[in-house]
Amino acid sequence: MILSDAESTPPGNVPDDSRLDPTFLHARREAMVIFLVWCVALVWSISICYWLGYGVSTTHLATIWGVPAWVFWGIATPWAVAVVFSLWFCFRYMVDDDLSGRRQTALAEPLDSGDQPEVVG
Amino acid sequence: MGGPALTTFVLYIGGVLALAWLANRLLRDKNFLSEYFLGGRSLGVWAFALTFAATSASGGSFTGFPSKIYSHGWVLALWIGSYMVVPICMMGLLGKRLNQVARISGAITVPDVFRDRFNSAAFGLLATALIVFFMSFNLVAQFKAGSLILKTLLDSVALFQDASQGLGVAVNEWSFLAGVDPQYLLCLFVFGIVVVLYTAYGGFHAVVWTDVLQGVVMVIGVAILLPLTLHQAGGLTKVTQEMAQMTPPRAGVADLTVSATPHERVVTAGAWAWIESDAGERHLIRLAAAITIGAQQKYVADIRILELTTPSQIERVRTSERTLWMDESMALGNLRTTAYASGEAPGAYVTAPGPSQHSADGFLPLSLAVSFFIMWAIAGSGQPSAHVRLMAFKDSRTLRHAIASVTVYYSLIYFPLVIIFCCARVLMPGMETESDRIMPAMVIFVTDHAGLAWLGGLVVAAPFAAVMSTVDSFLLMISSALVRDVYQRTLRPDAEERMLRRLSFGVTLLVGFGAVLGAIDPPRFLQDIIVYTGSGLAACFLAPTVFALYIPRANTAGCMAGMLGGFGTHLAMYGAGIFVHGSFFRPVHLFGLDPILVGLAVSFVVTFAVTRATAAPPVHLVRRYFYRD
Numbered sequence: 001m002i003l004s005d006a007e008s009t010p011p012g013n014v015p016d017d018s019r020l021d022p023t024f025l026h027a028r029r030e031a032m033v034i035f036l037v038w039c040v041a042l043v044w045s046i047s048i049c050y051w052l053g054y055g056v057s058t059t060h061l062a063t064i065w066g067v068p069a070w071v072f073w074g075i076a077t078p079w080a081v082a083v084v085f086s087l088w089f090c091f092r093y094m095v096d097d098d099l100s101g102r103r104q105t106a107l108a109e110p111l112d113s114g115d116q117p118e119v120v121g
Numbered sequence: 122m123g124g125p126a127l128t129t130f131v132l133y134i135g136g137v138l139a140l141a142w143l144a145n146r147l148l149r150d151k152n153f154l155s156e157y158f159l160g161g162r163s164l165g166v167w168a169f170a171l172t173f174a175a176t177s178a179s180g181g182s183f184t185g186f187p188s189k190i191y192s193h194g195w196v197l198a199l200w201i202g203s204y205m206v207v208p209i210c211m212m213g214l215l216g217k218r219l220n221q222v223a224r225i226s227g228a229i230t231v232p233d234v235f236r237d238r239f240n241s242a243a244f245g246l247l248a249t250a251l252i253v254f255f256m257s258f259n260l261v262a263q264f265k266a267g268s269l270i271l272k273t274l275l276d277s278v279a280l281f282q283d284a285s286q287g288l289g290v291a292v293n294e295w296s297f298l299a300g301v302d303p304q305y306l307l308c309l310f311v312f313g314i315v316v317v318l319y320t321a322y323g324g325f326h327a328v329v330w331t332d333v334l335q336g337v338v339m340v341i342g343v344a345i346l347l348p349l350t351l352h353q354a355g356g357l358t359k360v361t362q363e364m365a366q367m368t369p370p371r372a373g374v375a376d377l378t379v380s381a382t383p384h385e386r387v388v389t390a391g392a393w394a395w396i397e398s399d400a401g402e403r404h405l406i407r408l409a410a411a412i413t414i415g416a417q418q419k420y421v422a423d424i425r426i427l428e429l430t431t432p433s434q435i436e437r438v439r440t441s442e443r444t445l446w447m448d449e450s451m452a453l454g455n456l457r458t459t460a461y462a463s464g465e466a467p468g469a470y471v472t473a474p475g476p477s478q479h480s481a482d483g484f485l486p487l488s489l490a491v492s493f494f495i496m497w498a499i500a501g502s503g504q505p506s507a508h509v510r511l512m513a514f515k516d517s518r519t520l521r522h523a524i525a526s527v528t529v530y531y532s533l534i535y536f537p538l539v540i541i542f543c544c545a546r547v548l549m550p551g552m553e554t555e556s557d558r559i560m561p562a563m564v565i566f567v568t569d570h571a572g573l574a575w576l577g578g579l580v581v582a583a584p585f586a587a588v589m590s591t592v593d594s595f596l597l598m599i600s601s602a603l604v605r606d607v608y609q610r611t612l613r614p615d616a617e618e619r620m621l622r623r624l625s626f627g628v629t630l631l632v633g634f635g636a637v638l639g640a641i642d643p644p645r646f647l648q649d650i651i652v653y654t655g656s657g658l659a660a661c662f663l664a665p666t667v668f669a670l671y672i673p674r675a676n677t678a679g680c681m682a683g684m685l686g687g688f689g690t691h692l693a694m695y696g697a698g699i700f701v702h703g704s705f706f707r708p709v710h711l712f713g714l715d716p717i718l719v720g721l722a723v724s725f726v727v728t729f730a731v732t733r734a735t736a737a738p739p740v741h742l743v744r745r746y747f748y749r750d
Contacts, residue, residue: 015749020747021748022749023217023218024221024671024746024747026217027218028218028671030213031214031215031218034206034209035214037206037209038206038498038499041203041206041498042491042495045199045202045205046491049202049473053196053472053473054472056472058468058472061361061365061468063358063362065357066358066360067357067361068195068361068471068472070472071195071198071199074202075199075205075536078202079536082205083205083528083532087525089213089524091525094213094517094520094521095517096518097217099516099517
């Protein structure tokens with residue numbers, strides 16, 4: 001689904017990939033990691049809940065700290081793991097980037113409708 | 122709930138209005154539109170984190186979600202399960218890049234981003250139209266939620282009862298208000314006026330600051346409610362064991378026989394009664410709606426009722442001092458009920474897919490569980506109300522810290538809510554008849570029971586705060602779309618700031634009071650509207666936003682086609698629900714999948730295909746947004 005840089009960059013006077021904005025590259029890499037984590041959470045929760053929680057008998061309902069076992073292993077546990085991962089991701093993995101638009105605004109062509117780009121940074 | 126609780130609540134409202142006044146002072150001597158609609162892109166960690174969390178945790182989180190937990194049990198933990206990764210997905214997938222692109226272009230609104238990224242006025246107007254369409258629906262639902270909460274809070278206050286009676290008499294001759302509950306109407310007016318005024322007056326800063334206050338109130342509310350509820354229910358293990366024995370109630374109708382009187386009488390909704398069947402069995406039922414018995418009337422047919430079928434719940438109602446029984450002179454008979462479509466076996470409330478009144482497959486079949494896992498986390502990333510906040514934070518350090526904060530914050534809200542309202546099934550039987558009111562009703566129940574009525578005002582303020590924080594944000598988004606994207610950028614690019622200022626205040630007031638009027642006769646199911654609008658916005662906006670931010674080759678034709686494709690597919694599946702299931706809010710599930718999944722898939726595929734099939738975007742746009750120079 002996602003186009004590679006080679007095919008996504010239009011022909012013409014665009015610089016080569018080495019000139020790609022580092023903030024764009026960092027944001028894209030971080031987005032891919034986040035998407036992967038969401039996939040893991042989906043597979044974990046859905047498969048455990050399906051295995052332990054769907055259509056099971058409640059004659060001897062297993063609970064852990066009062067929580068049905070399928071909720072504990074399928075939701076509560078990955079939730080705790082997701083919190084730990086998110087903290088690691090935020091404080092160890094994510095890069096601080098310059099989000100300022102000054103440089104690019106200076107290069108930009110005038111916007112339509114007489115609107116002037118606002119430089120904030 | 123009496124004086125002390127009301128005082129706490131009034132103080133809270135006073136705090137909200139004071140923040141709006143302070144926010145308005147910030148608007149002076151600054152770029153008006155940027156400050157009014159985006160807060161000057163200066164949000165720090167706490168402001169950003171809490172405004173993001175409070176806006177996302179809408180009235181749905183504190184009214185519709187508790188209602189669903191109460192109605193379907195533990196399976197709601199799976200329904201909401203993807204909230205474990207919602208903060209990192211909603212803020213991390215697009216946040217850094219969206220903020221950068223908005224700064225590069227100078228965008229103030231979400232339609233601005235599309236308009237500037239693709240240099241297309243038509244794209245901006247399309248985005249504006251879709252935002253106004255979906256958010257107007259949502260706004261009406263949120264106003265209803267706020268009014269219901271306020272009604273529960275003020276229910277037993279004498280001044281409120283007098284005022285609502287007076288209002289009922291005053292509006293009695295207005296045909297479009299005839300039949301509207303005067304208590305609800307009064308609450309709608311009070312809630313509407315407060316929210317619309319502070320939003321219009323203070324703009325984005327007011328919305329953010331009040332969101333911070335509301336976010337704090339929400340988490341404190343849950344933190345207080347959790348131990349009180351667990352204590353009164355006898356612990357979570359006992360609750361789950363009792364839920365395992367529960368069987369779903371039966372819904373139906375009965376007929377009422379009374380002795381005639383010269384005066385009209387009203388029997389309150391929620392009153393309990395016994396009905397004896399021809400076979401001599403006794404059935405415990407609860408009135409699902411108020412009954413008006415006319416003067417000299419002796420018989421009322423087809424009264425909507427709910428019948429309890431679980432022995433432990435019947436016993437709790439029978440022995441509770443709080444039970445409101447129907448007048449014994451009134452006799453109910455001819456009981457006709459139907460069982461839940463998913464069956465009546467015990468255990469449904471502690472296993473998946475959970476009980477369902479209408480579906481034989483249960484509340485959450487596996488395909489829907491997958492759909493919701495995608496919807497909250499991935500589709501949540503496509504919400505324009507979240508995008509506005511992602512455009513407003515100060516720097517990437519703020520983003521990192523805010524993701525971490527919201528992750529912890531949501532963990533303290535959502536899983537505890539599942540526990541609290543599972544306990545509510547045990548403590549407050551029969552609330553299926555008015556499950557949208559379960560949150561405030563539960564707050565009042567447990568705080569009264571604990572002898573802490575004064576605390577009720579603060580805790581009830583939590584769901585009220587959740588609704589307020591969503592309403593103000595959506596209100597501002599609609600007015601920004603109209604003022605900035607339609608008026609300033611399309612009709613009058615040379616409009617003076619004084620004119621824009623007046624127009625912003627005016628449009629915010631107009632949209633707000635328009636939504637109040639719409640909420641006078643609102644659709645019934647809050648959560649259904651919230652799910653429809655939330656999923657619809659995601660089906661329209663996620664794919665074009667991802668392509669706009671991350672794909673240099675993305676072009677106007679591809680992204681506009683993807684936006685329309687998502688909108689059309691999603692709407693078609695809901696529309697087909699009218700013909701297949703008899704209701705717009707019971708959409709068709711293609712291959713068992715929720716409309717959001719199909720809408721998103723179509724939107725991504727269409728965006729990709731049309732992008733590939735049409736010309737590459739202008740080089741200067743690609744250089745501007747993707748390259749260093």
